[in-house]
Amino acid sequence: MKRYKRVLVWFRNDLRIHDHEALCVALERSEEIVPVYCFDPRFFVDTEIGVPRTAPFRSQFLLASVFDLQMQIQAKGGNLYMTDGLPEEVIPELALKYNVEHVFFSEEITFEEKQVENALEQNLWKAGIKTASFWQSTLFHLEDLPFPVAHTPEVFTKFRKECEKFVDVRPSFPEPIAIPVPSAVFDESFQMPEWLKVEAIVDERCAIRFQGGEVAGKKRVQEYIWNRDRLKNYKDTRNGLLGEDYSSKFSPWLALGCISPRYIYEEVKAYEDKRVKNQSTYWLIFELIWRDYFKFIAKKHGAKIFQLEGIKSKSEKWNRDRDLFDKWASGLTGIPFIDANMRELNTTGFMSNRGRQLVASFLVNDLGLDWRWGALYFESLLVDYDVCSNWCNWLYVAGVGNDPRENRYFNIPNQAQRYDGEGAYIRHWIEELQEVKGFAAHHPFLLPKSEQQKLGIGDKYPYPIKDLSW
Ligand SMILES: Cc1cc2nc3c(=O)[nH]c(=O)nc-3n(C[C@H](O)[C@H](O)[C@H](O)COP(=O)(O)OP(=O)(O)OC[C@H]3O[C@@H](n4cnc5c(N)ncnc54)[C@H](O)[C@@H]3O)c2cc1C
Known part of the structure; x- marks a missing residue:
């Protein structure tokens, strides 16, 4: 039963339509959704070491990923509202403009992203609009951990063994069949700000040409695992330095959520069923567990992961030459x-x-x-x-x-x-x-x-x- 007329889905580092719980639940519960992506200028300023927080390679990959998301949503009959500004201000404005009753988004982990979430929730609350956040960036779901996240073991092996023993990876969410959006969303055009207009020159010597987006990410999974059959040797080649296939190169798509770790997990399981199951097939999952581990450790330790003394609070002499x-x-x-x-x-x-x-x-x-x-x-x-x-x-x-x-x-x-x-x-x-x-x-x-x-x-x-x- 549809409970709401409209839900706004704010996309962050989850630039996909497969395995997207927030999107699926929004579509299940509402008649229409308003999908939004907001480029945040704070992530493009210069840092204290004089380089931009996001240099051209990353900006370009991000842009391509957002445009690809737009195409995926369009293919399902909808459209993505692209904008720039501070999400905690822009999203409430859009929520009011489109008369939405609820705002859904992926829960992030780290300090700045959390601050944005908190400010957004406050601003929406003042406007009488509810929010719901969804955990959807890891292989093991936060709620399935066999310990409270604040007790995440400080040793990786302990974390991995306990998770492997007690946690089942949840099945991924299917792609939605249709994405209905209000007709006015089709009339909105995106004026790209100057700071996003960058060009990263491709060097012929690169190991691989990374193309942003869900389609390219899935294609890489298909090529690496299936077409070129590289997974069966992953453990032996993963420490390589040259070429496209010594390792999976899934990381950029995972970082922006163009592909989900559960999607990769399911592909590995299918490969194990249909082709071969060996140490290498396990090892790719093992590395994804490292990825999970750092997310839970970051959640446990909060802002400490950015501090000089780290989570050991160990003070050492560092120079700044x-x-x-x-x-x-x-x-x-x-x-x-x-x-x-x-x-x-x-x-x-x-x-x-x-x-x-x-x-x-x-x-x-x-x-x-x-x-x-x-x-x-x-x-x-x-x-x-x-x-x-x-x-x-x-x-x-x-x-x-x-x-x-x-x-x-x-x-x-x-x-x-x-x-x-x-x-x-x-x-x-x-x-x-x-x-x-x-x-x-x-x-x-x-x-x-x-x-x-x-x-x-x-x-x-x-x-x-x-x-x-x-
Ligand atoms: C100093 C340092 C900084 C790093 N910064 C990043 C980063 O910003 N983003 C990032 O995705 N990885 C980072 N890594 C981890 C790792 O180097 C990359 O994930 C990996 O090289 C990406 O290539 P791949 O996808 O071919 O990896 P594969 O060997 O094919 O591994 C498969 C996947 O497992 C995950 N993974 C593998 N190793 C690690 C690891 N050590 N920690 C966390 N996840 C891992 C990644 O998601 C990767 O895509 C960093 C490692 C070091 C030592």
Whole structure:
């Protein structure tokens, strides 16, 4: 039975129509819905380290995802109202304009997003409009956890084992058949603000071209899991550095909710039924559980995940040497394995998981820089930026997160030998070192002086800013 005439559905990091509980419930309970997306200018300002919170790769992926959502809704007979401004002000205005009785949205986790939710709820309450929020970003539902979220174990393995033992992943919600919206929503046109008009230039060397949106996200799942049959080897390839298929590359679509983790889970289960079930198929789920874990840990610890002392409240000495930081950020440390990864990030908006761990460890452990600068830099550039995954991974590497091991030090020479023993990754990203053959590309500063001169070491490519004993 339809209880309401109209419900406004505010889309946030849930840019899809499959597995969308808020959307399904709104459609079930009301005659019409008003789907809205609001670009929030606060997420596009400059940060204290002088880079925008959202750099072009991410803006472009977001824009494409929102436009794709609009097309998905249009294909179901409706339309998406796109606008910009502060959601806590814009949504109540729209709710009044369209005479809605209820506003539905996805519950977010972190400090700023929560502040927006609270302000929105207050403003709507004053206008006599009710709100309902839905938990829909994780594999395990918040309400199904075998412990109160405030008691989320501080050790990942404990969390994972308890969830695997006691929690069933809920089935995903089907795509709605039709999305009826008030006719006036079709008349609204979106004037894109200047700060959204960006162009990210694609570098031919990128591992993969990320196209935002639910359609592209589902296509990637189909290609990676089914067409190219990569899932069966995921565990063996996931630490790779080059190419499209060493890992799933699902992260940007997961970050904006273009695909849901439950959708991926169901695809993995179908693959296990129809093709093969092995350690690799399990491992993709295992990684999705890490993703969940950081969301619940972030919920448990609130604003602490953004603080220097982290959740361990451990005070350490961190330096804020701008020159060192700039060298790290621009890929000019003179340590090719660090520089290659940072250049990949700067030119594509993506970096492998291995690379992220290495450059983060180098910033924290070798340079002793304020880890939050690294996190802010990643936030700006990563096309898959996810508040919880980013900040909690950084906390972890910085040793102020929930890691039983105090010091997560990555030895760069060992890692280079292990993951790029032939130096192929270095030559792929560092033009200055393209002529250096084999593993020597990792330490050009050890080549005979005459060869160094030919290459321009110390001139075109810098000497290392840190001695790592190769
Ligand atoms: C310092 C640092 C910062 C990071 N920042 C982000 C971020 O902003 N957004 C983000 O999605 N991931 C982040 N990660 C985690 C991880 O590096 C990426 O999820 C992964 O590289 C994305 O590539 P993929 O989709 O091919 O991963 P796959 O190996 O195919 O993994 C599948 C999925 O599992 C999840 N996952 C895998 N590893 C992790 C992890 N360590 N933590 C949380 N989720 C994980 C991701 O959703 C990923 O898409 C960060 C890791 C580090 C060390």
